[in-house]
Amino acid sequence: MAKQLHVFVENKPGRLKAITDNLQKIGVNIRAFAIQDRGDYGLMKLIVDNPEQAHLSLADMGCACALKDVLAISVPDRPGNLHRLLTALVTGGINIIDAHGFVLQPNRQGICVLEIENLAQTNAEQVVKDAGFDILDGDQLYNL
């Protein structure tokens, strides 16, 4: 299962930089990131090439952070595909907490990173596969 690093960040200047400073020092490469804004704070969500090392290093620095399981789904970059994926999830009764996505190769491949409510208790992976999409495991995602 792919892991995403979630870091609690106060919403004030310089806090994100403190995180990238730390990751840069230990040579961790950021593959994708997103920020969930909650007003006075936010969660920085990172896909990195070595999530365990990044987690330990940030925790040592005193950061409140956690590794979360996410579904990293390979979605062909064509009109209607995200809609098809979401339709399958809705039909399967699966709830998305948060998501971000990016195009890897224009007109060929995109990636959807989904946080699923109670992921371990759902059959989300099966639903996604049945809809014809590939799920990337950790190594596949970190080494894209």
Added chain:
Amino acid sequence: MEIRYWNKEVETADRQKIEQIQLQRLKTIIASALKTPFYSRRLPVAGIKSPDDIKSLDDLRKIPFTMKDDLRQNYPKGLLSVDTSEVVRIHTSSGTTGIPTVIYLSAKDLDAATDIMARSIIATGAGRTDILQNMMSYGLFTGGLCMHYGAERVGMMVIPAAGGNTKRQVQLMKDFRTTVLHITPSYLLHIHSKLAEYGVAVGDLALKKAFIGAEPHSEGTRKKIEELYKIDAYNSYGLSEMNGPGVAFECVYKNDLHLWEDAYIVEIINPKTGELVPDGQEGEVVLTNLIRNAMPLMRYRTRDLAFLHTEPCPCGRTHRRLSRILGRSDDMLIINGVNVFPSQIEEVVMKIPEVGTNYQICVEKYGELDKLIVKVELYSKMFMGEAKQIDNLKHKIAEELKASITIKPAIELHEPGVLPAFEGKAVRVVDTRPKL
């Protein structure tokens, strides 16, 4: 100016007469106190085994001070002198998670307290034709019920509006032609800022007076209230330990507060040494309640800082006057009229596992009202990576604090290590409200 009295003989009695009443009542209080578990241990040690051991008022000073902590440690019945069947009412302090303090009143005590309250109201020139909207909280807090009883005794029409719901308060004032308000000064100012929104002008109201209290405020605040509403605002002083808001009240001359010396013996002490300070000099107010026997309380350290006036007041009342409250000798905060100890906040916050080791309490002026902000650091090991967890945590801290201190603070969650750390004594409270 027409001066009216509730009990002219007592209110204008000479010093000798006042002291005679005090001595006689003190003996009665001592007799009651000797029936309580707390004072029956404490008084004999001080050489007082019976009321006859009190020969003069100076003997009062043999009695050690009673502190708020004594009330806590003797909760619930250590200071009760009668069987609970004699008690007709209790009031308690705000602490619901910590140990609260409780005050008991017998029917006779309640009658005496009501009488003093009525006297206070009459001193301001208000009377039976007035309509009082009582906007202090009812319930365990003394501010609401004690004023209510006093106003009824005067014969006023009382609107027991209690606090909150500003729009309805204004509607009540308008519909029932309220002439007198009992309210915290900050709330009264806040209401003014809302009038335009409700389409109400000050001229649409029939207000004449306001009794303002329950929180320290400056003379500037009083003047502002008087100008904005075109009314007279009178300072009141009281505390639940002494029966609520009528301990001292301003008369029509608004020249500081007559402290009803037949009902309370006041001493002003140096809070560090406990020594009496001369009249006119600032110190801590220490009170002995002479009109409550079910729960006697002697030489109670209020922690309020003020001074006494002795020069005669043109109203003819001879009871010495207490200045406005200038501050506190402890760390208690008064937030929109509610007493809050930082330790109460600490107790709640530190019990929550997701909270780290550091916190900060900030009090700010937000418009005319006080705003309490509790800043806490997130404990990194308890963080599960979800926004929902953080939002639930903020909600939980706010609700638990509300249950403890009765006001709901804004909660700010911070990254670990962000709040100021301390090597010596921590400075946890940042109060940026303007000084009096």
